[in-house]
Amino acid sequence: xxxxxxxxxxxxxxxxxxxxxxxxxxxxxxxxxxxxxxxxxxxxxxxxxxxxxxxxxxxxxxxxxxxxxxxxxxxxxxxxxxxxxxxxxxxxxxxxxxxxxxxxxxxxxxxxxxxxxxxxxxxxxxxxxxxxxxxxxxxxxxxxxxxxxxxxxxxxxxxxxxxxxxxxxxxxxxxxxxxxxxxxxxxxxxxxxxxxxxxxxxxxxxxxxxxxxxxxxxxxxxxxxxxxxxxxxxxxxxxxxxxxxxxxxxxxxxxxxxxxxxxxxxxxxxxxxxxxxxxxxxxxxxxxxxxxxxxxxxxxxxxxxxxxxxxxxxxxxxxxxxxxxxxxxxxxxxxxxxxxxxxxxxxxxxxxxxxxxxxxxxxxxxxxxxxxxxxxxxxxxxxxxxxxxxxxxxxxxxxxxxxxxxxxxxxxxxxxxxxxxxxxxxxxxxxxx
Amino acid sequence: xxxxxxxxxxxxxxxxxxxxxxxxxxxxxxxxxxxxxxxxxxxxxxxxxxxxxxxxxxxxxxxxxxxxxxxxxxxxxxxxxxxxxxxxxxxxxxxxxxxxxxxxxxxxxxxxxxxxxxxxxxxxxxxxxxxxxxxxxxxxxxxxxxxxxxxxxxxxxxxxxxxxxxxxxxxxxxxxxxxxxxxxxxxxxxxxxxxxxxxxxxxxxxxxxxxxxxxxxxxxxxxxxxxxxxxxxxxxxxxxxxxxxxxxxxxxxxxxxxxxxxxxxxxxxxxxxxxxxxxxxxxxxxxxxxxxxxxxxxxxxxxxxxxxxxxxxxxxxxxxxxxxxxxxxxxxxxxxxxxxxxxxxxxxxxxxxxxxxxxxxxxxxxxxxxxxxxx
Numbered sequence: 001x002x003x004x005x006x007x008x009x010x011x012x013x014x015x016x017x018x019x020x021x022x023x024x025x026x027x028x029x030x031x032x033x034x035x036x037x038x039x040x041x042x043x044x045x046x047x048x049x050x051x052x053x054x055x056x057x058x059x060x061x062x063x064x065x066x067x068x069x070x071x072x073x074x075x076x077x078x079x080x081x082x083x084x085x086x087x088x089x090x091x092x093x094x095x096x097x098x099x100x101x102x103x104x105x106x107x108x109x110x111x112x113x114x115x116x117x118x119x120x121x122x123x124x125x126x127x128x129x130x131x132x133x134x135x136x137x138x139x140x141x142x143x144x145x146x147x148x149x150x151x152x153x154x155x156x157x158x159x160x161x162x163x164x165x166x167x168x169x170x171x172x173x174x175x176x177x178x179x180x181x182x183x184x185x186x187x188x189x190x191x192x193x194x195x196x197x198x199x200x201x202x203x204x205x206x207x208x209x210x211x212x213x214x215x216x217x218x219x220x221x222x223x224x225x226x227x228x229x230x231x232x233x234x235x236x237x238x239x240x241x242x243x244x245x246x247x248x249x250x251x252x253x254x255x256x257x258x259x260x261x262x263x264x265x266x267x268x269x270x271x272x273x274x275x276x277x278x279x280x281x282x283x284x285x286x287x288x289x290x291x292x293x294x295x296x297x298x299x300x301x302x303x304x305x306x307x308x309x310x311x312x313x314x315x316x317x318x319x320x321x322x323x324x325x326x327x328x329x330x331x332x333x334x335x336x337x338x339x340x341x342x343x344x345x346x347x348x349x350x351x352x353x354x355x356x357x358x359x360x361x362x363x364x365x366x367x368x369x370x371x372x373x374x375x376x377x378x379x380x381x382x383x384x385x386x387x388x389x390x391x392x393x394x395x396x397x398x399x400x401x402x403x404x405x406x407x408x409x410x411x412x413x414x415x416x417x418x419x420x421x422x423x424x425x426x427x428x429x430x431x432x433x
Numbered sequence: 434x435x436x437x438x439x440x441x442x443x444x445x446x447x448x449x450x451x452x453x454x455x456x457x458x459x460x461x462x463x464x465x466x467x468x469x470x471x472x473x474x475x476x477x478x479x480x481x482x483x484x485x486x487x488x489x490x491x492x493x494x495x496x497x498x499x500x501x502x503x504x505x506x507x508x509x510x511x512x513x514x515x516x517x518x519x520x521x522x523x524x525x526x527x528x529x530x531x532x533x534x535x536x537x538x539x540x541x542x543x544x545x546x547x548x549x550x551x552x553x554x555x556x557x558x559x560x561x562x563x564x565x566x567x568x569x570x571x572x573x574x575x576x577x578x579x580x581x582x583x584x585x586x587x588x589x590x591x592x593x594x595x596x597x598x599x600x601x602x603x604x605x606x607x608x609x610x611x612x613x614x615x616x617x618x619x620x621x622x623x624x625x626x627x628x629x630x631x632x633x634x635x636x637x638x639x640x641x642x643x644x645x646x647x648x649x650x651x652x653x654x655x656x657x658x659x660x661x662x663x664x665x666x667x668x669x670x671x672x673x674x675x676x677x678x679x680x681x682x683x684x685x686x687x688x689x690x691x692x693x694x695x696x697x698x699x700x701x702x703x704x705x706x707x708x709x710x711x712x713x714x715x716x717x718x719x720x721x722x723x724x725x726x727x728x729x730x731x732x733x734x735x736x737x738x739x740x741x742x743x744x745x746x747x748x749x750x751x752x753x754x755x756x757x758x759x760x761x762x763x764x765x766x767x768x769x770x771x772x773x774x775x776x777x778x779x780x781x782x783x784x785x786x787x788x789x790x791x792x793x794x795x796x797x798x799x800x801x802x803x804x805x806x807x808x
Binding site: 046049050052053054071072073075076077078099100101102103107109123124125126131132151154155156159161162177178182184185206230232233234257258259262263265266267268270309311312314315 | 608609610612628630632633634635636638639644645646720723725726727728739740744745746747748749750751752753754755756757758759760770779780781786787788789790
């Protein structure tokens with residue numbers, strides 16, 4: 001898809017509307033004010049650094065109440081059965097504002113690691129990253145950035161990657177320049193009862209297997225919850241994600257992953273249009289049900305294939321297509337706000353949807369499909385199933401983008417996709433934690 | 434533009450101004466004074482009597498690696514200097530490297546394409562980081578900042594960082610890292626001042642890491658298979674090790690992989706560029722390394738253009754991607770994420786993630802030349 005023509009058309013049609021309605025909101029809301037906490041002394045700070053460096057299997061690292069400002073990374077190096085405990089999100093704060101080198105504030109490697117009851121602030125890259133951990137639990141941690149200028153914020157707040165058996169419970173992730181809670185290239189995952197706000201993406205499951213995301217609130221992000229599969233990674237194609245009982249509301253935040261007015265870069269998240277509730281991209285086996293998807297100004301659920309990115313799609317053991325999707329029993333509420341025009345994908349939805357220009361969509365499907373499986377999409381070759389009550393009252397659009405921007409087609413016809421399918425996940429072993 | 438956005442814009446401008454002001458003050462770094470140097474000699478110690486159970490010792494002088502005048506860093510008997518063909522950039526620091534193995538023990542070369550080495554237990558690698566006061570006189574007065582040790586015991590490597598005192602009489606074991614203001618006169622005669630960052634002990638493994646196991650980086654056949662000067666004359670390093678009884682089953686140099694020196698401007702551009710990327714990036718950017726998450730693999734041996742970054746989109750680069758789409762856009766070095774991340778000093782975007790606070794202009798120029806030569 002090329003932007004230029006689309007942009008010109010949309011700007012010609014809606015100059016005034018654009019000015020008045022399309023500006024996305026922004027927030028710098030803080031959960032609490034860490035500046036009121038007692039400042040830990042240099043000795044106390046070094047004691048925490050040493051506790052991480054000298055940790056032995058089975059250690060409990062207790063971090064007392066206070067504001068700890070680190071100039072170096074906290075790294076746990078391949079240890080087992082470690083508990084890192086603060087005194088509470090609003091009591092123990094690990095600040096990395098003064099960090100001068102290193103990709104993340106806290107890095108955790110090993111097995112059976114728990115981090116709980118603390119906050120992590122202002123890491124230059126990622127807040128807390130765990131890699132190659134089997135048994136990783138994040139509980140009641142708050143990871144955020146306190147910069148007024150959000151363009152200075154870091155990438156991911158809570159970032160498990162290449163992990164097994166990940167539990168993220170009652171956490172808060174806010175103001176990250178990419179995803180607040182990002183689980184990548186991992187397997188067996190629960191993200192529950194957590195809050196993600198003010199991020200570009202609230203919660204993202206990427207190239208991961210067997211994940212359940214439930215009981216969370218994703219609000220005031222540019223995109224609420226994303227399930228992606230990206231090409232060319234060691235863990236190539238992830239499958240099996242259930243997203244249920246979440247509040248996915250007013251995700252109308254400006255997409256600040258790139259500077260205002262700048263085009264998206266190669267990071268897929270830079271393309272997410274503000275006002276997106278759930279986005280599935282090259283996703284496999286995803287069930288989305290019992291969610292409250294309210295007042296996301298552009299689209300409630302977007303079912304997309306990797307084709308919409310315009311990036312190369314040649315990668316081993318990976319498919320650009322989204323397949324086997326089951327969307328049902330969700331509660332949709334639209335908004336009067338004007339859908340996004342700042343991103344190409346937003347322009348497509350705003351301008352070319354089947355219900356009228358400027359209308360928020362509840363569900364869209366970009367309409368790409370594997371042409372080796374069927375001649376046209378009406379036989380639903382990718383098994384995209386949508387089984388919502390009052391389907392006729394929802395704004396559903398099926399696009400046909402095969403012929404490019406010159407001939408974009410859109411249809412309201414949801415009938416080919418009214419079906420049921422099965423998505424399998426099993427994370428029951430993690431619920432006992 | 435709404436009033437709100439206007440306020441944001443103003444906030445950005447104001448913040449930018451405030452930051453640029455505060456940066457000026459941080460440049461006024463208190464300088465180390467060479468007159469602080471106290472002449473001292475290394476105590477006489479025999480490496481053969483080292484008590485490995487007591488490692489890490491409190492001070493560097495407790496080991497017996499060096500003899501004579503302290504800052505000369507002259508190796509004791511059987512402590513052998515080594516140098517990789519291409520070396521890692523660490524804020525223009527000079528490095529001197531040494532290896533010691535217990536007498537009668539030897540390493541072997543594995544048959545993999547890098548020629549990794551199997552070292553005997555109790556092998557010690559010693560790496561000193563220092564700055565000559567005047568780069569035009571590299572053998573002249575210098576300031577030694579840190580000495581990093583890697584010691585293999587019970588099959589496991591461990592890293593021990595030692596930080597030098599201002600008097601330059603010894604270095605002390607310190608796990609939490611440090612920040613050291615450093616200045617020198619560069620080759621062009623300009624005075625350079627930086628805040629050199631000594632990594633904390635666990636940051637060592639940010640680079641020395643294969644499948645979460647600590648490993649050495651520079652001591653592989655491909656890095657060592659070239660000639661350097663020893664006190665007894667010039668020799669191929671592998672041959673020298675073999676003749677000293679430190680290498681078993683050695684055949685002849687041609688039987689092992691060999692990497693070029695990226696500084697050798699007569700070498701082929703592609704090989705020089707890949708040698709640079711290998712020693713500066715590939716310790717993480719390989720299938721066994723911490724940056725395997727990115728799918729960007731920058732080893733000397735990598736042949737797949739996509740894995741090397743050609744038309745490869747980023748995964749978790751965040752603002753490290755700048756305004757660019759691909760790690761390498763052939764022919765367009767200035768629109769490639771690779772060069773952007775090599776050039777920037779913004780924490781979180783700068784690559785490598787640790788080990789530098791300045792840009793390696795010469796290395797950057799080499800990689801730009803290479804990318805611009807690609808079609």
